[in-house]
Amino acid sequence: MLLNKTIEPSDKQLSKEDFVSDQMVRWCPGCGSHAILNSVEQVFPKIGYKKENFIIVSGIGCSSRFPYYVNTYGFHGIHGRATAIASGVKIANPGLSVWIATGDGDSMAIGGNHFIHIIRRNMDVNILLFNNQIYGLTKGQFSPTSPVGTVTKTSPHGTIEHPFNPGELIMGAQGTFFARVTDTNPRMMTDAMFEAAKHDGTAVIEVLQNCIIFADKVHASITSRDFRDDYQLHLQHGQPMIFGKEKNKGIRINGTKLEVVTIGENGITLKDILVHDQYSVDPGIHLMLAKLSAPEFPVALGVIRSASFSTYDDQVVDQIKTAKANSRIQCVDDLLNSGDVFEID
Amino acid sequence: MSKNTERVELDNVVVKFVGDSGDGMQLTGTIFSDSAVKEGNDIATFPDFPAEIRAPHNTVAGVSGFQVHVGKKEIHTIGDLCDVLVAMNPASLKSNIKWVKPGCTIIVDVDTFDEKAFDKAGYSANPLEDGSLGIYNVIKAPITSMTKKAFENLPDGFKIAEKSRNMFALGITLYLFNRDPKFSLEMVQQKFAKKPEIAKANKLALEAGYSYGESIEALHSYYIPPAKIEKGKYRIITGNVATAWGLLAASERSKRPLFLGSYPITPATDILIELAKHKSLGVKIFQAEDEIAGICSALGASFTGSLAITTTSGPGFSLKSEAMGLGVMTELPLVIIDVQRAGPSTGLPTKSEQADLYQALFGRNGECPLVVMAASSPVDCFYAAYEAAKLAMEHMTPVVLLTDGYIGNGSQLFKIPKTADLSDIIPPIATANDPDYKPYRRNPETLVRQWALPGTEGLRHRIGGLEKDSTMGTVTTDPLNHELMVKYRADKIDKIADFIAPLAVTGEAEADLLVVSWGGTEGSVLTAVKELQAEGKSISHAHFKHILPMPKNTTDVFKGFKKILVCELNSGQFVNYLRMTHTGFIYHQFNKVQGLPFMVTELVNKFNKMLEE
Ligand SMILES: Cc1ncc(C[n+]2csc(CCOP(=O)(O)OP(=O)(O)O)c2C)c(N)n1
Ligand code: SF4
Ligand SMILES: [Mg+2]
Numbered sequence: 001m002l003l004n005k006t007i008e009p010s011d012k013q014l015s016k017e018d019f020v021s022d023q024m025v026r027w028c029p030g031c032g033s034h035a036i037l038n039s040v041e042q043v044f045p046k047i048g049y050k051k052e053n054f055i056i057v058s059g060i061g062c063s064s065r066f067p068y069y070v071n072t073y074g075f076h077g078i079h080g081r082a083t084a085i086a087s088g089v090k091i092a093n094p095g096l097s098v099w100i101a102t103g104d105g106d107s108m109a110i111g112g113n114h115f116i117h118i119i120r121r122n123m124d125v126n127i128l129l130f131n132n133q134i135y136g137l138t139k140g141q142f143s144p145t146s147p148v149g150t151v152t153k154t155s156p157h158g159t160i161e162h163p164f165n166p167g168e169l170i171m172g173a174q175g176t177f178f179a180r181v182t183d184t185n186p187r188m189m190t191d192a193m194f195e196a197a198k199h200d201g202t203a204v205i206e207v208l209q210n211c212i213i214f215a216d217k218v219h220a221s222i223t224s225r226d227f228r229d230d231y232q233l234h235l236q237h238g239q240p241m242i243f244g245k246e247k248n249k250g251i252r253i254n255g256t257k258l259e260v261v262t263i264g265e266n267g268i269t270l271k272d273i274l275v276h277d278q279y280s281v282d283p284g285i286h287l288m289l290a291k292l293s294a295p296e297f298p299v300a301l302g303v304i305r306s307a308s309f310s311t312y313d314d315q316v317v318d319q320i321k322t323a324k325a326n327s328r329i330q331c332v333d334d335l336l337n338s339g340d341v342f343e344i345d
Numbered sequence: 346m347s348k349n350t351e352r353v354e355l356d357n358v359v360v361k362f363v364g365d366s367g368d369g370m371q372l373t374g375t376i377f378s379d380s381a382v383k384e385g386n387d388i389a390t391f392p393d394f395p396a397e398i399r400a401p402h403n404t405v406a407g408v409s410g411f412q413v414h415v416g417k418k419e420i421h422t423i424g425d426l427c428d429v430l431v432a433m434n435p436a437s438l439k440s441n442i443k444w445v446k447p448g449c450t451i452i453v454d455v456d457t458f459d460e461k462a463f464d465k466a467g468y469s470a471n472p473l474e475d476g477s478l479g480i481y482n483v484i485k486a487p488i489t490s491m492t493k494k495a496f497e498n499l500p501d502g503f504k505i506a507e508k509s510r511n512m513f514a515l516g517i518t519l520y521l522f523n524r525d526p527k528f529s530l531e532m533v534q535q536k537f538a539k540k541p542e543i544a545k546a547n548k549l550a551l552e553a554g555y556s557y558g559e560s561i562e563a564l565h566s567y568y569i570p571p572a573k574i575e576k577g578k579y580r581i582i583t584g585n586v587a588t589a590w591g592l593l594a595a596s597e598r599s600k601r602p603l604f605l606g607s608y609p610i611t612p613a614t615d616i617l618i619e620l621a622k623h624k625s626l627g628v629k630i631f632q633a634e635d636e637i638a639g640i641c642s643a644l645g646a647s648f649t650g651s652l653a654i655t656t657t658s659g660p661g662f663s664l665k666s667e668a669m670g671l672g673v674m675t676e677l678p679l680v681i682i683d684v685q686r687a688g689p690s691t692g693l694p695t696k697s698e699q700a701d702l703y704q705a706l707f708g709r710n711g712e713c714p715l716v717v718m719a720a721s722s723p724v725d726c727f728y729a730a731y732e733a734a735k736l737a738m739e740h741m742t743p744v745v746l747l748t749d750g751y752i753g754n755g756s757q758l759f760k761i762p763k764t765a766d767l768s769d770i771i772p773p774i775a776t777a778n779d780p781d782y783k784p785y786r787r788n789p790e791t792l793v794r795q796w797a798l799p800g801t802e803g804l805r806h807r808i809g810g811l812e813k814d815s816t817m818g819t820v821t822t823d824p825l826n827h828e829l830m831v832k833y834r835a836d837k838i839d840k841i842a843d844f845i846a847p848l849a850v851t852g853e854a855e856a857d858l859l860v861v862s863w864g865g866t867e868g869s870v871l872t873a874v875k876e877l878q879a880e881g882k883s884i885s886h887a888h889f890k891h892i893l894p895m896p897k898n899t900t901d902v903f904k905g906f907k908k909i910l911v912c913e914l915n916s917g918q919f920v921n922y923l924r925m926t927h928t929g930f931i932y933h934q935f936n937k938v939q940g941l942p943f944m945v946t947e948l949v950n951k952f953n954k955m956l957e958e
Contacts, residue, residue, distance in 0.1 A: 008800075023819065055799045057645065060810075067807050068820060073799035075648055076809025077641065078671050084606075084638035088645025088653070089799070091629050092604050096649065096799055114641075117634040320624045327625030332594045335623065336761045340535075341580045342383065 004124075004200070006094045007049050014045035019054075021071040027062060032183030032209035033130060037069055039189035040099075040128075044072075046190075047197045049097050056099045057086040059106035062137045063130035063209070066101035080111025083118040086125050087312075094313045097197065098125040105135045108144040108164050116173040121312040122201040126193070129166060129204055132211035133218045140214030152214075166206045167290025167304060171283045177203035178290065179303040183210060184223045188234070188301060195303045201311050222299050231294045235302035240273040243298050250274070251292075258288050260297060278306045352523070354568050357416030359424030360518065362511075363441045364433030365402060366395055366409045369511035372536070373431075374411025377515060379581060380528035381415045382758060385571025388581070389414045389723075389868070391423040391755045396695050403457075403465045408437045415522075417570045421722070421868030423755060425944035428567075429521065431514050433457065433488070436466035447480045452517055454488035454510065484561065488513050488554075495553035496546065505543075509550035516554020523568045526555050575760065582759040584723035584752040585615035588656075588682060591730030593626055596652045599738055599770035604651035606631045606642035608661060611694045612750035613684035616656045636661035640668040640681065647677040648808070650774070650798040652734055656682040658750075659701055660691060663708070670709045672743035673834060675808045676785075676794050678772070679742075680733045685749040687940040696940025697751035699864050700915035705745040706893060706922065712831045714838045716744040717893040719864035723757040729890060731767060738772040740841055741793050747892075749914075751942050752865040772796055778803030784818030785830075792837035841894050848896040850905075852878055852885030858955055859906035863889035863919050866943055870912055873948035882956055892919070895926065903930050910935055910955055912943065 019041045027033045044054060054072040058064035060079035067074030073096075077085045082100045090098045107115045107129055118125065134152070135141040141154040145166065149158040170178045177199045179192035189207065196203035208219040217224075222231045229245040241251040242263070250273035252261045261268045280286065286305035293299060329335045360377065362370045371392055378388045393410035400407030414424035426446040432438040434457040445451060458473055472478055473485060492513040493506040512533065519526050530548050537544035582590075596603035605628065607617045621630045629651070633639040640655040647653035657665065662683045672679045685701045687693035705717045716736050720729035726748055733746040775782050775797040784806045787794050797804040806818060814821045815829050850859075851871060862870040867888045874886040887902055889895065903909055911920035912935045920934040935951050937943060 050800075050802075052800055052802050052805060058809075067809070071805055073648075073805050074807035074809070075645065075675075076807065076811060077644075078667055078810055081637060081641040081668065084633065084641035085645035085648075087631065087633075087638070088604065088606055088642030088647075088651075089649050090645075091631055091642070092602065092646035092651040092653075093649040093800060113634050114638050117638070316629055320627060320629070323624035324627070329623065329625050332590070332597045332626065332764045335590065335593065335626070336580075336764070337578070339580070340379070341578055341761065343577070344385070344574050344579055345576050 004097070007053050007097050008095060009048050010050045014051055016041045016045060018051050019044045019071050021069050023068050025069050026065065028213050030212040031062070032132065032207070032211070033063060033066070035183045035186060036128065036130065036189065036207055036209065037066065039186050039193060040070060042186070043190045043193040043197070046194065047097065053096055054099065055089060055096050056101060057082045057089060058101040059103070059111060060137065061103035061106045061135070062211070063101055063103040064106055066128070080106055080109070081114060082106065083111060083114040083127070087118055087121075087123050090123055090125055090313050091316055094124070094317060100125055100127045102127060102129055103136065104129065104131045104133060104145040105143045108166065108169065112144070116169070119170055119173040119175045119202045119204070122176050122309050124200055124311040124313050125202055126196040127202065127204045129206045130209045131166060131206050132209045132215055134211050134215035136211045136214055165291060166204070168287065170204050171287045171290060171305065175204060175305065176201040176307045176309050177303075178206070178286070178305045179204070180206045180208070180290070180299070180301050182208045182219065182223045182301065192303055195306060199306050200314075201309055221294055231298045233292065233298040233300045235276045235278070235289070235300055235304060237276055237278040237303065240270055240275050242273060258292065258297070278303045279308065281307045283307070352566055352568055354570065356418055356569070357414065357420065357424070358428040358567055358569060359412065359414050359426065360429045360431070361410055361412040361427045361441060361444065362431045362514070363408055363410040363437035364511065365437065366399060366407045368409070368433045369508070370409050370411050370433070373511045373515045374413055376529050376532050377518060378413040378415065379532055380519070380524055381413070381569070382579070382581060383528040384524065385574070386415045386417060386569055387420040387572040387574060387758055388416070389420045389423050389755060389757050391751065394695050401465070403434050403436050403462055405436045405440045405466060408440045410437070410441065415569055417572045419572070421872045422942070422945060425946055429518065431518055433510065433514065434466070435462045435468055435472070438472065439466045439468060445481065448482065450482045450484065450521070451478065452484045452486055452514065454514070455485035456487050456489035486517060486557065486561070491553060491557055492550050495549055499546070505546045506550070509546050512547045512550035513554035513557070516551040517558045520555050520558025521566055523566055526551060574758070578761045579758050580761060581756050582723060582727070583615070583754060583756040584720065584726040584748055585613070585684065585754065586619050587723055587726035587759065588720070588730045588748060588753070589616045589619035591727040592620070592652070592654055592680070592734055593623060593628070594764050594767055595731045595734030595770060597626070597764060598767055599652060599734070599772055601650060601652040601738060601772060602627050602629065603654065604629045604631070604643060604646035605654045605656065606633050606639040606646070607656045608633050608636045608639045610658045610661045612686055612753050613656045613658045613661070613682065615753065616682065616684070636664040637668060640665040640679070643679055644668060644672055644675070644677055647679050648799065650796065652738060653678065654680045654682065656684070658684050658686045659688045662701055662704060666709050669715065669743055670711060670713050671810045673709070673713045673715050674810050676741045676834070677743070678737035678796070680730070680737050680744050680746060682730070682746045682748065684753045685747055693940040695750065697749045697865070697942065698915060698938065698940060699747070699749060699866070699913050700918065700938070701747060702892070702915065702918040702922070705747060712835065714835050714893065715742055716740070716838060716841060717747070718744060718891055719747040719889070720752060721864060721867035721888060721890055723752050723755045724759045725890075726752060727759070735768065735770045736841060736844070738770060739793070740791065740837065741773065741796060742838060747864055749865040774798065775801070775804055777801045783816045784808060785813055786816050787833065791840055792833055839894050842897045845891045845894070845896060847898045848887050848889065848902050850885050850887050850902055853883070854885070854902070855905040856885045857883035857907045858885070858952065859903065859909045860884065860886045860952060861889070861909060861911045862886070863892060863913065866912060866914060869943040869945055870948060873945045873952060876945070876949055877952055884952060884956065889919070892922070900927055903927065908933060908955060910952070912948065914938065914943070
């Protein structure tokens with residue numbers, strides 16, 4: 001399937017093996033990152049671009065080792081700067097499918113500035129945000145997504161700062177695509193990755209990733225078998241927002257707020273339930289969905305927002321095209337000899 | 346006394362136009378220098394901007410100036426002190442009087458010298474009347490009222506007159522220098538081609554000023570005979586524009602698209618502004634959110650095969666350090682341009698200095714060598730930028746090019762080159778499906794690795810900041826591999842010495858004194874040395890454009906001299922670097938850290954002293 005006209009497709013059907021690297025994967029056994037890697041290897045061949053047209057850029061962190069484990073072009077950068085490096089890659093060569101692997105610290109602490117700006121510009125890249133709510137590589141300090149009160153070695157008395165909700169931050173930065181998935185649901189991951197690839201613009205996929213060593217089970221209240229039905233809202237474009245073991249709970253808009261209702265109670269029918277429109281340009285409902293949190297609400301998963309806007313890299317190309325067509329300066333000799341030039345003899 | 350009796354012929358003069366920020370001094374100075382060129386003189390110019398964008402009207406903080414050095418000989422500096430100062434208000438006179446030679450001519454707009462203006466300028470009495478200007482030839486020209494008079498019959502005349510005073514002043518100055526006003530009138534016409542009313546008013550003011558010049562007793566008028574300038578096509582260019590154009594030329598000759606990732610900062614912004622104009626040449630500009638993003642985006646672009654540039658000044662250069670290390674580690678081509686300004690920290694943003702050399706050489710973690718070069722003049726910025734790009738791409742390395750605010754904003758006559766005459770640039774791009782491609786396989790002679798561009802079939806690989814195996818490019822912490830890689834990275838840079846010009850000496854290869862300079866001070870040092878050479882003194886000059894690596898003949902050159910004096914605008918960074926890298930010599934030093942360029946006179950004095958000792 002050809003997703004993007006600027007990126008050259010593969011002339012043969014690729015498979016997972018085309019993307020498996022010969023490097024030993026060094027994440028801890030049981031780390032949620034393994035599942036993310038697996039999903040990427042599954043989805044890349046399906047996207048259909050030539051395998052040489054994929055590039056993965058990362059910062060620093062456990063998650064940022066990602067490029068070494070996939071057989072594509074890869075750039076393991078410096079802490080926080082993957083988004084900046086990737087911006088240069090995409091602007092310079094729009095014919096590449098650019099993927100960024102980053103952690104919650106990498107993207108929202110040291111790299112927070114670049115993160116909001118790449119989103120604001122709507123650079124056509126895909127960001128895999130491994131949110132384990134901890135600094136994994138440096139052995140377990142709290143991160144910008146750690147919940148208030150998180151006890152770590154650098155917060156022995158519990159954290160006293162408010163965490164970022166990545167979805168909220170992304171929409172605040174005028175994000176055009178946001179999906180949230182769990183590392184426990186491969187299908188959900190590959191679906192979101194495919195949707196991200198399809199989207200023109202900055203697509204952020206927040207993966208609720210488990211760090212088994214330093215923040216084990218931080219997402220368990222959502223992902224564990226006991227809770228997942230009642231605390232996960234799987235969004236599907238065009239489908240009503242229903243959830244729960246019995247599939248009888250739903251999200252309704254009441255005034256300016258979302259609320260949980262039970263179908264069949266108090267006269268509530270399926271018609272009252274909000275239908276998901278991931279393509280809505282107005283981010284209002286998307287933002288409300290991104291903010292839903294347990295235990296009052298289920299956590300929204302899947303593609304929350306996928307709105308169409310022009311991309312930065314396309315506009316760069318357009319401006320150059322226009323300039324080339326209209327300027328008298330077509331080469332450097334033209335430039336050197338333009339304007340106020342005089343002979344001395 | 347008859348008018349303009351004494352026509353004084355001069356080899357060179359320094360004229361400075363000063364006024365309030367809104368008085369149009371930059372345009373006035375530019376037209377004056379351009380018309381001097383049209384009449385065959387060589388020139389160098391320098392704009393002296395106030396630090397504030399809109400400082401209070403008529404205060405010293407709001408003074409804007411433009412200095413022009415015109416000569417019949419080659420001009421290498423903007424000149425030490427002014428022969429003629431044109432001051433549009435008391436504040437500009439007050440802040441510039443220290444730059445005027447005793448006995449020289451000061452033209453003031455006498456209409457602006459009122460009580461309120463003295464007060465604002467910080468004068469306690471009228472300087473035109475209290476005798477404090479006795480040693481100068483002061484021409485008290487009623488510039489404002491005369492301009493108004495010239496405009497009497499125009500609708501809205503008084504309003505326009507306010508804005509055309511500078512042209513009246515220019516007219517007087519042109520007359521003073523026996524200039525044909527036709528060139529200036531043409532330039533005014535060109536400049537305001539789209540605003541015919543303004544063009545007309547400005548021309549009227551200029552002509553009125555010129556006739557006023559004829560009517561006054563100027564005591565002496567000056568004449569500067571044409572210079573002997575090599576035949577050819579010329580233009581006037583500032584260092585920052587020349588830098589941008591040098592990069593464009595390198596992009597074209599190497600067939601590598603140009604990418605600039607940059608964040609605005611004085612005095613480097615003009616390079617970004619210039620390159621942003623030239624999208625028709627395929628330039629991609631990314632005004633990043635900060636300097637880190639500027640350099641990181643450039644590294645990303647470099648990975649994909651662009652000629653990648655990042656431009657900045659001191660504070661931004663500091664922010665780029667970590668990413669420069671990434672560039673060294675990944676061995677990607679990258680040109681980092683630091684238009685130096687006076688530091689540390691925010692320092693003196695509009696003033697110049699050469700104090701970022703240590704940072705360029707040493708300011709990174711780990712063993713982290715890269716190429717360091719410095720441009721020597723506004724025109725040299727073109728060639729230095731070209732060479733920086735060539736070395737970066739051909740040797741797969743970051744290159745730091747140091748320029749400075751003084752040469753970046755200054756302008757000179759530029760003999761227009763043909764791009765075909767510039768040296769070839771052949772980047773080591775890996776070929777598709779090369780079965781032998783390995784990310785860190787090196788050319789045995791140059792130790793350069795290949796540039797394998799994403800998108801190319803059969804070359805997928807990963808690079809990054811972690812230490813890599815010396816050929817395969819896989820991550821490894823092997824101790825001996827690390828040591829080997831450290832050595833490779835250093836040797837690769839050292840080998841570039843085989844590809845750069847040897848150190849040249851101006852003057853005898855053996856003499857009593859060798860004066861050494863680097864970067865933007867070449868003009869003043871050379872001028873001073875030549876002055877003493879003309880007196881028959883035993884003195885020579887060697888100027889460094891390449892700092893890491895250095896020309897291979899450096900030691901041999903130094904051996905020919907009894908004394909070596911290193912002049913630089915910092916506390917001695919280059920001299921200490923020489924002490925470290927080229928031992929066995931006693932290096933004397935001459936330093937100035939005032940945010941100001943060297944004056945030729947102070948250099949001459951120092952050299953004389955050294956020669957006498
Ligand atoms: C400039 C810089 N500062 C600090 C570090 C140390 N450091 C490396 S990774 C990291 C945090 C990583 O956390 P996160 O981004 O959440 O990634 P994770 O390891 O959890 O996947 C830190 C602080 C560094 N490598 N570079
Ligand atoms: S420390 Fe945590 S995040 Fe890092 S590899 Fe181990 S489990 Fe995964
Ligand atoms: Mg983390």
